[in-house]
Amino acid sequence: MLDKVIVGSEEWCSFPSLGIPVIKARVDSGAKTSALHATNITPFEKNGENWVKFDINPIQNNLKAVIHCEALLIDKRVVKSSSGYREQRYVVKTLLEIGGSTWEVELTLTNRDSMGFRMLLGREAMSGRILVDPEQKYLLGQPTNEKIKEYYYAEDATKKGLRIGLLASNPELYSNKRIMEAGEMRGHEMHFLNLKYCYMKLDADTPEIHYRGGRVLNDFDAVIPRIRPSMTYYGCALTRQFEALKVYALNSSAAISQSRDKLFSLQLLLNNGVDIPTTGFANSPLDTNDLIKMVGGSPLIVKLLEGTQGKGVVLAETKKAAESVINAFKSLNANILVQEFIKEANGKDLRLFVVDGKVVAAMQREALPGEFRANIHLGGTASVVKVTAEEKRIAIKAAKAMNLKVAGVDIIRSSKGPLLLEVNSSPGLEGIEGATQKDIAGEMIKAIEKNFKWK
Template sequence: MLDKVIVGSEEWCAFPNLGIPAIKARVDSGAKTSALHAINIHPFIKDGDNWVRFDINPIQNNTKTVIHCEAPLVDKRIVKSSSGYREKRYVIKANIQVGDSNWEVEVTLTNRDSMGFRMLLGREAMSGRILVDPEQKYLLGQPTTEKLKEYYNKNEEPKKGLRIGLLASNPELYSNRRIMEAGEMRGHEMHFLNLKYCYMKLDAETPEIHYRGGRVLNDFDAVIPRIRPSMTFYGCALTRHFEALKVYCLNSAAAISQSRDKLYSLQLLLNSGVDIPTTGFANSPLDTNDLIKMVGGSPLIVKLLEGTQGKGVVLAETKKAAESVINAFKSLNANILVQEFIKEANGKDIRCFVIDGKVVAAIQREALPGEFRANIHLGGTASIIKATAEEKKIAIKATKAMGLKVAGVDIIRSSKGPLLLEVNSSPGLEGIEGATNKDIAGEMIRAIEKNFKI
């Protein structure tokens, strides 16, 4: 017992192996797991082992001081916070120094911006080594302001490149990880901004965007919106607010919104001279028969206007089946599009990736044997292909019609020539980078740099 360190409810500690000379911790024997504040968390392989790379702002309410850390990855586990929120976290092992004692502990990584302490020391890390006097604080001393400046000023690097935010929902998604890596490789300060953690202050004089815990996000040079369909409304509202703050957005809120409106986007494309499969739209179920004739009869495709890519899409192989599907949707007051089925495409489409008015890569996607494919990509295999001049022209024209800087344009080859299926404002990178071996994420970063003449 005499060998144990006596600490208060709050203490300063250090993580020498992570390059963190001082960080204030909440000592909480009621918490099983220790937690360390971390942002920009990315797993990677080092010498054949799993590691994780992350950044930390070690001083509360100070986002300018950043420590870049790497540590062996031990596990990923679900942790329940004190507020009852369940979160999957990366777990690392690191040496912690408390007073004159030093030992290895397991620590979970999580964003603690909303908490009062950058570090939580739980009972697993304290077991057999620490006794807590909850009435006391800083029994082991605390660094002066001058000492903290001495510790951390040397870690503050002069600003290089741009401060870029990736506005998305899942930091582990391949596309998001690649964009973060590409930006960092080109010397930019990258921040993953979970759009669910962002909130806005609408004010004529001092409009702001805040992040969980109250951090103000008004100091970004550029933002890359990658908004999942279910978050379109809120994601576009945030993007508009960044635009109001004069932050450059790679795709504008207006462009994203109109690309997500299936009917409006098709009308814009036609007005720009882009051919699409013959498509019908009606409000009344009394017009079903003529609607079917309008698109050339069965087989035909029925698409929910509010459906996301690959969902809410039905192939009706006969006239009777088409009538049943259309009337069923109408009975639910659902808005639908009816579209001709391009049989000669034989389950294949072309994805052209357009960045800043140029087709940077193209792939052909083919459905797996026996898989239903309704003029829309549902999965299968991808292979590199040389898009024709006409297909490239359509892809560029379609992207321009939507007002997008970055888009995945899906084209189907028909007996009438190439027809445009869809313009995706948040196209995935995994399939096209894997098939072409091109650095698409890097091209996206270069498109931002061109705007700043870097």
């Protein structure tokens, strides 16, 4: 018992292996596990083992002091917070130093912006080593303000890079991880901003965007919106708020909004001289027969206006099947497009990736046997393809018509020449980077640098 360290309910400790010289911890024997505040959490492989890298702002309400950490990953488990919220967290093992004693502890990594402490010391880490006097605080002493400044506020005269936020929903997606990685490799300060954790203050004098826990998202140079279809309305509202704060958005909120409206986007493309497959749109089921005739009869494609990634796209091979599908959708009050079927495409299409007015990569997508639509999300295959000057011209023109700095442009080869199918404002990187071996994420970061004339 005499060998145990006596601590109060709040103490300062350190994590020498992580490069954290001092951090204030809440000592909580009611909590089983220990938790450390972490952002930009990214798993990776090192010497054949699983590791995780993450950032920590060790001082509460201070985003300028940042420590970049790496640790061996030992587990990934579901943890229940004090509020009853269940969350899957990465678990690391590292050295804890407190009161002159050092031992190995397990830590779960989570965003603790909404908590009063960056560190929670739970009973598993204390067992056999610590006694808690809950009426006391800082029994082991406190670092002076001068010492904290020395650790965390060292003046750095040169700005190392731009401060870029990736506005998305899932940090685990290949595309999001690659963008974070590409920005960091080019020397920028990258932050993953989960759409669901952001909220806004609309005010004439001090408009703001807050992050979970009340942290104000200020001092960003740029944001990269990667908005999933189900979050289009809210994601575009957040992007507009960043734009109001004079933060550069790689794709603007207006461009994303119009790209997500399939009918409006097709009308825009036609107005800008881009050819598309003949398309029909109607509200009443009474017009079904003429709608089918309008696009050249069956077989034809029926598309839900709200569908994404190949979902909500149906091939109707006969007139009767077309009538059944169209009327079924109409009975559900669903908005649909009816489009001519390009048989000669033979289940293949092209994805051209446009960044800042240039085609930086292209691939051919081929449908699985028996499928009519090429889609990697639905099991299709991707391969390198040589695209024509005309196809490049169409892709660039389409991105410009939609006012998108970054766009995935889908083109189909027909007997009439190349026809545009769709323009995607948040195109995935995995298929096209894998097929072409090109650093497309890096090209996106370069487009931001160009806007700031960054060298």
